[in-house]
Amino acid sequence: MTTLAPTLSGNARAEMLRLLHGPCDPAALAALASLREALADGDSGPVHGPGRGVALLGRLRSLADALPPGEGILDDPARLAAVHAHAAAANPSLCLAGLVHHLLCLGSLTELSDDQNGLEPRLSALREGRAKGVYLITEVGQANSHLDTGTRADFDPADGSFVLHTPGPGAAKFGSAGTRGVEQTGVVLARLFVGGADRGVFAFMVGLTDEQGPLPGVELSNPIALDALPLDYVQVRFHRVRVAAAHWLSDGARIAPGGESSGTAAMFHDPAGSPEQRLQRTLRVGQGLWAAMPAVAAATSRHTAVQAVHYSRTRRTQSRLAPGVPLLAYRSQQTVVLGALADAFALTCAADGALAVRTGVRAAVPAGPEREEAMGFTPWAAVSRPLAAYKAVTVRMAARLTAECQHRCGFSGQLTSNRLAGYRDFHHAFDTAGGDSQLIFYDIGRSLVEEGLGREPELREPLEPTSPYWWPALLRRHQTALVRELLWLGGADASRDPFERWNPLLERAGLLGEAHATLLMADDVVRVLDGLRDPGLVRALTPLAALHGALSARRWAGSLLTLGPLEAAESATLSAAVDRLCDAVLEQLPLLLELFGDPEDHRVQGATLTWTRGAAS
Structure with a gap:
């Protein structure tokens, strides 16, 4: 195979740092480097046992040290996401403890309290990692x-x-x-x-x-x-x-106390206006978690993919087909591990998109009628449809990607020290935690149907599956087809009981919601590509973006073929397109590994072993 020597310019490094860690300033990047050192001591993580609580608190303090001090600890969403992404790559359980500590507990205290002085001294103890x-x-x-x-x-x-x-x-x-x-x-x-x-x-x-x-x-x-x-x-x-x-x-x-002497009852006033809106306002703290989860999923997926690629390059096979060739020579292995690298890039782009929504750079309300989002099956999509969608689609992709790479890495993929099992379990758990992903997809699908977004997207010139623009264009047509199918099946018929109307349509609604969330990620990929200035980066990342799209289309092929956006003849060309894109990625592989990897991804299990030899008789 032909490869190019890694050549990463200063501008390219700056662009990649911005993509990998968000718009962090030099002080934040230095804090992340210090955090990495603090988390690299080999601690097995927070579990039951004597002294483990104190050890966990020390680790939470390390996370706090990497964040802005005092009242500003939650003021930088990009830095929050980057800190927890670093924690996830080092120790998924610590990451979960940190997400709960900072984004749910401290986030609630910060966003929902009308008088933070009344929360002292507990609030300061939480901010400083003393509780x-x-x-x-x-x-x-x-x-x-x-x-x-x-x-x-x-x-x-x-x-x-x-x-x-x-x-x-x-x-x-x-x-x-x-x-x-x-x-x-x-x-x-x-x-x-x-x-x-x-x-x-x-x-x-x-x-x-x-x-x-x-x-x-x-x-x-x-x-x-x-x-x-x-x-x-x-x-x-x-x-x-x-x-x-x-x-x-x-x-x-507000509660205005009544008076016993006058016999008046306490008066209650809530600006939310209804119990339903109150629940949504109380749960809005989830937006911080959802904005950080794509960065966490991207970080663990980059580690997973780079490990899988290194394993596949160095593991020699003894198959009679070609004794001694590396695993990566096989197309079946390339598709999985290079596909994982492509999906990790897509997750990295989605992390950038989620942070843009959280910080207001992009609108948080999707296109559609100007109205407040009504709560459907659950409150999650009503709190923030795009952020809930990002959370659901990224953790599900990261779980699949990690499980596939773990399987393709043999016994090495099962070793605790390589963390793939921990990454897999973390993301499987978050498929239901932090707002159930499937319920989020149901709700997004329901909302899109009730908004009647069945308009045909604007048609442009035909694209090939080897183009990074092909997948989002195909997926946009598929979303439209799914909406129209659900409209035809009566999804927007308000005259029927909601349960009777939606109960037989939930799986289709979930598929539509997942397609919508997947389209957010697909659009982020091309947006990031279009925003790159360094030609070397563009050359390296373009085939990776296209490979993500082609492999995603293969996974969605059943639904795409059923509803028509993907023609049978076009589907038949996907395998050849994937092969060509794998070849293009292989040409850029050294540079891609430099972009996404780190020294830990090269570790060899044997280097960590100690040996005991029996005494001679």
Whole structure:
């Protein structure tokens, strides 16, 4: 195979740093380098056991040190995403702990509190990594528990405080709150009652544990093992825990106490206007998590793909077809590992797109009627359709990519030290965590149908599958075809009961939602390509972008052929197109490995072994 020597100009390096880590300034990049060193000590990660809570807190402190100090810790979404992406590449369980700590717990305290001074000193302890943050939303008794939260917070007019209570076993919270020997502060979602009236779901800051164990009224179960993500999971119950008025994350809502002498009841006002809108506002903290997840998925996928390519280049086969040739000589191996490199590039572009939405560079509201997004099957897409879509499509792609590479790396892919199993389990877990991806796809599909977006896209000149522009154009036509099919099947018939209307159409709606999310990523790929200035980068990344599209079309071929955007004759050319694109990627492979890799990706398992020889008799 022909290869080009890596030649990376200074401008190209700057462009790649911007793409890989977001618009981070030199100080932020230096902080990321320090974080990498801090996480490279070989620690096995946060699990149960003596001293592990203190070790986890030390690691969270390392993440905090790489973020802006004090009140500005959450002010830079790109830096937040980059820090957690570095954590994920080093230790997926630590990344999960950090995401919960910073983006869900601290994010709620920052975004939903009307008086952050009232949250001290716990708020400062969380910002500085002296306490661990927990987010308790899921309840164990029913599916979609966030839609029918059972945990109660009753307003006490005597002093303006709240009484937090778990009314039954099914309302017990599930979360990573069992870390021993450290202070833990939780953001707990509970249904607020004022004068006996249900006022919707709000968040409350609640002290959970100190160095000695659970605080009064807080009950923790024994540890719950979850081998895929070895954190400190427990069930949590509250027994009439008193929560100070300042610890209600009221988000603009107000309670005016009544008077006993006058017999007037407490007056409640919420700018959200309805319990449904209140839930969406309480859950808007999820946008920070969703904006960071594509960067996390991209970072672990780049590590995975580069490892798989190095393994395939150096692993010699003894097949009778061609004894001694490397695995990468086989087309079947090229398709998977070079395809993983192509998908990792697409995920990197999607991470850039998600951050653009989060920072307002791109509009957060998709094209369609000017209206507030109504909650459908779940609140996730209503909180932010594009960010929810990015989260769902990127974690699902990263899980698939990692599982395929792990399989193609033989026993090496199973070794804990190579982290592929950890990456795979992390992304499989996040397919349902942080907003169930399939439910997100259902909701996006439903929304697109009810908006009636069945317009034909603008037709342009025909494209070949070897062009990076071919896949987004094909996918845009497919999204239109899926909308029109669902409209024809009655998806927008408001005269029918919603359950009867959508129950037989959910799988199609989910496919449409996934197509829409996949199109966001496909458009990001060509947007990033069009924005590159260095010709060497363009030359290296163009075949990678096109390979991502051609392989994606093969995975979508059944649906594409059924609805017509992909003709049978065009489908028949895909395999040959993939082969040509693999050859083009191979020509640029040394440079691509330099762009996406790092020294750790070259590590050899044998170099980490120690040996013991039996004594001679």
